[in-house]
Amino acid sequence: MSDRLKQIKIYFIKFLRLFVKTGGWKAFIFGGVISLIIAMVVGDNMFVYGLNTESGCFSLISACIWIGIFNSIQAICKERDIIKREHRSGMHISSYIISRALYELLICIIQAVIMLVICIIFLDFPEEGLVTGNIMVDVFITFFLVLLSSDYLGIAVSSIVKTTTTAMTVMPFILIVQLVLSGVLFALEGNAALIAKITISKWGMEALGSISNMDGLPYNAAGWMIIPRDAYAYESGHVISAWLIILGFSLLYLLIGIVCLKFVDKDKR
Numbered sequence: 495m496s497d498r499l500k501q502i503k504i505y506f507i508k509f510l511r512l513f514v515k516t517g518g519w520k521a522f523i524f525g526g527v528i529s530l531i532i533a534m535v536v537g538d539n540m541f542v543y544g545l546n547t548e549s550g551c552f553s554l555i556s557a558c559i560w561i562g563i564f565n566s567i568q569a570i571c572k573e574r575d576i577i578k579r580e581h582r583s584g585m586h587i588s589s590y591i592i593s594r595a596l597y598e599l600l601i602c603i604i605q606a607v608i609m610l611v612i613c614i615i616f617l618d619f620p621e622e623g624l625v626t627g628n629i630m631v632d633v634f635i636t637f638f639l640v641l642l643s644s645d646y647l648g649i650a651v652s653s654i655v656k657t658t659t660t661a662m663t664v665m666p667f668i669l670i671v672q673l674v675l676s677g678v679l680f681a682l683e684g685n686a687a688l689i690a691k692i693t694i695s696k697w698g699m700e701a702l703g704s705i706s707n708m709d710g711l712p713y714n715a716a717g718w719m720i721i722p723r724d725a726y727a728y729e730s731g732h733v734i735s736a737w738l739i740i741l742g743f744s745l746l747y748l749l750i751g752i753v754c755l756k757f758v759d760k761d762k763r
Contacts, residue, residue, distance in 0.1 A: 505593035533616035562644025570652035606638035646747035653751035701736035
């Protein structure tokens with residue numbers, strides 16, 4: 495066990511050095527620009543009208559998913575030959591994935607902070623929070639968990655595919671599935687509703703929509719009301735359940751990454 499912990503420390507420090515050396519901070523600018531555009535477009539009507547709040551929540555959750563996946567979609571496959579060589583020299587795959595996960599966790603925290611700060615500047619948040627008592631803390635937790643789970647999904651995909659080209663080809667399909675099955679663009683029924691339950695977007699929307707009390711707001715300036723939906727119930731337990739499900743996805747994706755990368759030695763030379 496001590497050997498595995500030592501390897502986790504070594505690789506974590508390696509990733510931090512690469513971050514500095516390769517200008518990894520640029521990802522923060524990229525995510526910040528996306529958040530800025532969304533916040534400016536949504537404007538003052540978010541948390542005021544249900545229609546604008548739903549659009550804003552959907553855009554922010556979509557941005558979290560996109561940024562998270564982009565963080566790591568090429569991270570493993572671009573180092574596949576190095577991983578194979580070091581694995582044969584005694585590196586534990588679990589140590590490598592865990593160290594990568596810890597590094598990405600740190601990145602996601604910073605990205606969530608940046609997104610929240612931008613939202614605070616441009617959006618007028620309600621005074622009270624549903625879960626913690628502070629809505630900004632609730633929103634930060636949601637941003638962070640969706641970013642992290644999407645990031646770890648990227649790690650899983652990057653562990654399965656063998657080239658960066660394949661990874662970037664797969665990425666749009668993953669994003670489309672997440673957006674379509676979020677429950678915002680289309681009403682989901684039957685098999686589609688069941689499949690949606692395994693998407694990050696659905697649970698991210700449920701958490702942020704509930705935190706925003708989306709169904710308790712006038713639909714638009716005309717005052718039409720949204721028909722209440724259980725998916726966005728203004729209940730702290732509902733939000734916590736959504737958070738735990740997203741966290742569960744994160745752990746599952748890491749497990750998939752570890753299992754799939756263990757077959758790296760079987761790659762064709």
